[in-house]
Amino acid sequence: MGRWTPPPMLVMFGVFLVLPAVLPWLGGYTYLGTEVMIWAIFALGYNLLLGYTGLPAFGHGAFFGLGAYFLGLAQKATGGLWLPLLAGVVGTVLCGALVGLFVARKRGIYFALLTIAFGVMFWFLVFVFDGWTGGEDGLTGIDRRAFFGFPLRGNVAFYYFVYALFLAATVGLWRIVNSPFGHVIRAIKQSETRARACGYDTVRYKWVVFTLTCAFAGLAGGLYALARFGAFPEPMSLSQSGNVVLMCLIGGGFASFYGPVLGVVVFLVLRDVFSTLTDHWMLLYGLLFMGVILFMPEGILGLVKRARRPTGFHDTQAAATPP
Amino acid sequence: MSAILEVRGLRKAFGGHVVLDDVSLGFEPRRLSALIGPNGAGKTTCFNLLSGFLAPDAGEIRFEGRDVTRLPPDRRARLGICRSFQILNLFDDYTVLENVRLAVPAMRTRGFDCWTPAPSLAEAGDRAAAVIRLIGLAGREHVEARFLSYGQRRLLEIGVALAGDPTLLLLDEPTSGLGSRPMETLRDLVQRLSASLTIVVIEHDMDFVLSLSHHIAVLHRGTVIAEGPPAAIRDHPEVREAYLGRLALARAR
Numbered sequence: 001m002g003r004w005t006p007p008p009m010l011v012m013f014g015v016f017l018v019l020p021a022v023l024p025w026l027g028g029y030t031y032l033g034t035e036v037m038i039w040a041i042f043a044l045g046y047n048l049l050l051g052y053t054g055l056p057a058f059g060h061g062a063f064f065g066l067g068a069y070f071l072g073l074a075q076k077a078t079g080g081l082w083l084p085l086l087a088g089v090v091g092t093v094l095c096g097a098l099v100g101l102f103v104a105r106k107r108g109i110y111f112a113l114l115t116i117a118f119g120v121m122f123w124f125l126v127f128v129f130d131g132w133t134g135g136e137d138g139l140t141g142i143d144r145r146a147f148f149g150f151p152l153r154g155n156v157a158f159y160y161f162v163y164a165l166f167l168a169a170t171v172g173l174w175r176i177v178n179s180p181f182g183h184v185i186r187a188i189k190q191s192e193t194r195a196r197a198c199g200y201d202t203v204r205y206k207w208v209v210f211t212l213t214c215a216f217a218g219l220a221g222g223l224y225a226l227a228r229f230g231a232f233p234e235p236m237s238l239s240q241s242g243n244v245v246l247m248c249l250i251g252g253g254f255a256s257f258y259g260p261v262l263g264v265v266v267f268l269v270l271r272d273v274f275s276t277l278t279d280h281w282m283l284l285y286g287l288l289f290m291g292v293i294l295f296m297p298e299g300i301l302g303l304v305k306r307a308r309r310p311t312g313f314h315d316t317q318a319a320a321t322p323p
Numbered sequence: 324m325s326a327i328l329e330v331r332g333l334r335k336a337f338g339g340h341v342v343l344d345d346v347s348l349g350f351e352p353r354r355l356s357a358l359i360g361p362n363g364a365g366k367t368t369c370f371n372l373l374s375g376f377l378a379p380d381a382g383e384i385r386f387e388g389r390d391v392t393r394l395p396p397d398r399r400a401r402l403g404i405c406r407s408f409q410i411l412n413l414f415d416d417y418t419v420l421e422n423v424r425l426a427v428p429a430m431r432t433r434g435f436d437c438w439t440p441a442p443s444l445a446e447a448g449d450r451a452a453a454v455i456r457l458i459g460l461a462g463r464e465h466v467e468a469r470f471l472s473y474g475q476r477r478l479l480e481i482g483v484a485l486a487g488d489p490t491l492l493l494l495d496e497p498t499s500g501l502g503s504r505p506m507e508t509l510r511d512l513v514q515r516l517s518a519s520l521t522i523v524v525i526e527h528d529m530d531f532v533l534s535l536s537h538h539i540a541v542l543h544r545g546t547v548i549a550e551g552p553p554a555a556i557r558d559h560p561e562v563r564e565a566y567l568g569r570l571a572l573a574r575a576r
Contacts, residue, residue, distance in 0.1 A: 003440055175440075180433045183441045187425050190414040197374065197412075198426040199400035199487060200434060208435065 003178075004171055008258060012170075016163055020156050030155040031227070032272065036264055037159075037166040038223045043247045043260035044173050045216020050245065051253035051260075052177060053209050054189030056112045057103070059119020061241030063214045066122060067092045067221025068231035072139040073132060081147050081226075088222030089215055095122070096214025097207075104207035107192075116238065123236040138232035142225050152226075162223055169216060176212070177257060185209050243267070250292050252299025259301045266300070327352040327521050328373070328404075328491055333382035335368055342368045344545045346382070350491070350538075355517035357532045358525045360542035361565060366525045367409055369542065370495050373523075374406040375399045386491065401431070405489035407480045409496045409525070415469040419460050419479055422468055424451040426486035451486060458482040459508040474505035481509070485516070492516065494524040498531055510535065533557060541565070 005013070019033045042064055049055045070091030074084035099118045106114050126133045133139050144152040144161075152158050176182050187195045188202050195202050225231040234240055251263025270288065274281035296303050326349035333346040343365045350356050358366050371377040373384060375396035384392045391399055405426075414422050424430050430447035433439070442448065455461055458478045463471065468479060481497055497513070498506060514535060516522060526532050532539065532553070539556040541549040543565045549556055556562055 176437045178440045179437045180430055180439065180441045180444065181435055181437045183421065183425060183430075184434050187414050187417070190416055191412050193376070194408070194412045194414065194483070195425075196376075196396045197400055197406055197408075198483065199397050199428070199431050201395075201397045205434070212437075 003175075005174070009170065009174065012258065012261065013167060016166070020159050028269075030159050032268065034155070034159045034162050034227055035224075036268055037162045038220050038227060039244075039247065039264040039268065040261045041166055041169045041223070042217055042220035043244050043251075043253075043264050044170060044257075045213045045220070046244045047248050047253040047257075047260045048173070048176065048185065048209055049213045050248050052182065052189065053185040053206060055206065055209070056245070057115040057210070057213075058112050058245060059115040059117070059122075059238075059241050060213070060217055060244055062119040062122035062236045063092050063096055063217035064221040064224065064244070065126070065231070065233065065236030066095055067218035068225035068235075069126070069133055069139060069221075070218065071222035071225045072142045072231040075142055079145075081145060081152070085219070085222050085226075088225070089218040092214050092218025092221065093211060096217070097211045100207040100210035100214075104203050104210060116241075119236070119241050120238055123233060123238070126233045126236060133231070133233070136233070138230045139225075140230040142229050142231065144226045144229075158227065162227075165219065165223065169219065173216070174257065181205075181208075246289055248299075250289070250299055252301030252303075252305075255298045255302035255305045259299050262300055326350055327387055328523075329383075329385045330373070331383045331385075333369070333372060333384070334380045335365075335372060335377060336380055342545055343372070343379075346542070346545070346547055348540055348547065348550070350521055350523055352490075352521050353517070353519060354537040355513065355522045355524070355535055356538040356540065357536040358523060358540050358542060359527075359532055363544075364542040365545045366542055367495060370406060370493050370523075370525060374404060374493055400487055401428075403488070403490035404493065405484045405487035405491070406493035407484040407495055407497060409499065411476050411480050413468040413476060413479060413483065416467060418465050418467050419455060419471070419482075420448075420451055420464040422479060423454050423482050423486045424448060426483045427451050427454075428488050431487075454482050454486045457485070457512060459505075459512075473500060474502050477501055478505055478508060481512070490521060492520050492522045494522065494526075496525050496527065498526060498528045 016033070016037065020030045023030060023033055046060055049057050067088040071084045071088035074087035078084065103111055103114045103118070127135050144158060146152065147161060150157065152161055184195065184200055184205055188205060192202050224235070247263035247267050248260045249263065250266050251261065252259030253263065270285070271281070274284045278284065292299065328350040330346060330348045333343055334341070335343045346369065358369065360366055368377065372379050375394055375398070379392065382392070383390060386399070386402060386404060391402065414425065417425070424447050427447045427450045429450060430444060433444060455464055458481060460475060460478060460482065463475065468476060471479060477497065477500065481494060484492060484494070497509060501509060510531065513522065517535070524536070536553060539551065539553055540547055541556060541562050548565060549559045549562045
């Protein structure tokens, strides 16, 4: 059982299972829960790259957006739901694999800059091909028709559709991080030189991780298009592409597998709360992020982890002394 | 006996500074060879060329008869050239077991497996456990590398290199900073390994070098100034001047 779903994950799944019934009591609404799970799929996947491999990709919003457009375009062509969703994932993965060929060789600031450049490029492509994408107005008219005879138009029904995919994605990612592949990418983060000395072609591993994260970005983006009945360019813009990075950082993607989920919850809930308080909610947001980066660089779960383990947590002598 | 690793005319310069010039060496199988020389002689650069972390400006490196001069380090590791690092290079957040297991070929061949839990790879786990016993870290398998003592980290550094199942093991200053007890573990280990492996060490500890190695090559200012069995090297005048002489002077003081 633990190999598939450890206890904290079961708790998380339990919370999301009853959420639609509880949310109205908390002043929330079902769509907020849906949005949280969609972004959580994106952020959990993205954290393979940021938290596990240590690669700061800043243009990943592009792949989220691409998933939405690919789903929309496929639905226009074939109708239905299943096939377009698959097309969203496959199309995004292909784009990611192509971009990965260029970025996987880069490190540090060059990697970051190149991912931004590709992100901006995709954002522009949306406007270049506005005959297909609808440009500024977005690709509207995306519908969630019945799924195997099960009506998905309602908010609650769609919530549980997303819930099922969120479950599958989370379990899949858990398997990945605990697999040999997961161990290798964490090793690359700790010392790429040593990983190479151990015989791992680290560039290929980085390419595969990059491509894998695009599968989750594409799935999440497709679901987002279904949720909003349309695909829009703004998640791909440079200013919003960083959202997923912040989600991972706030929650504690460096400290915990679940960090990104918590980050998404905080991010989206605060967005709602702040925007009811003031029109200048972006300002409050900015201050919050600065606070997080300054005072809890490992995010919320990083703090929790440190509180639970005040000092060295192994039966050992003093930490290594330099030679 | 034919050499397992043959180096011919190796040259490497950084900018205008020539670090290695026309270095030719041969290492015979199942022998312990030492590469010695004063600081800045080019020993570590030589290791970086042998293991593929640097590309030479000129020259050729042949391993088991095959030209590996332009192969990347991971390819060479898979062929059986494994190395340790002078400046400890471990996976600090990983436990001893995780560090060693990652280097085991049975794990490496499953590297793209995204589904099986890594701890359930029995073959890789067994091999890792055997290596951990060999380096004397049994009982510390589940301690994260950063919480080990310095001596234990040194041993783990060698364990990770050893876990790759090398035919040629390159050890860069394995004894540096070791206390007497881990030193003993290391001596025994290296002596035992040299019966079945080809080992090349860079080492400053002369007792270690003279008592354990079959063959010594002396690097000085980027060139090989002497090569031969320990006794010959000890009495070699140029070597005494370049290297041992200074040590003797230091000791006399």
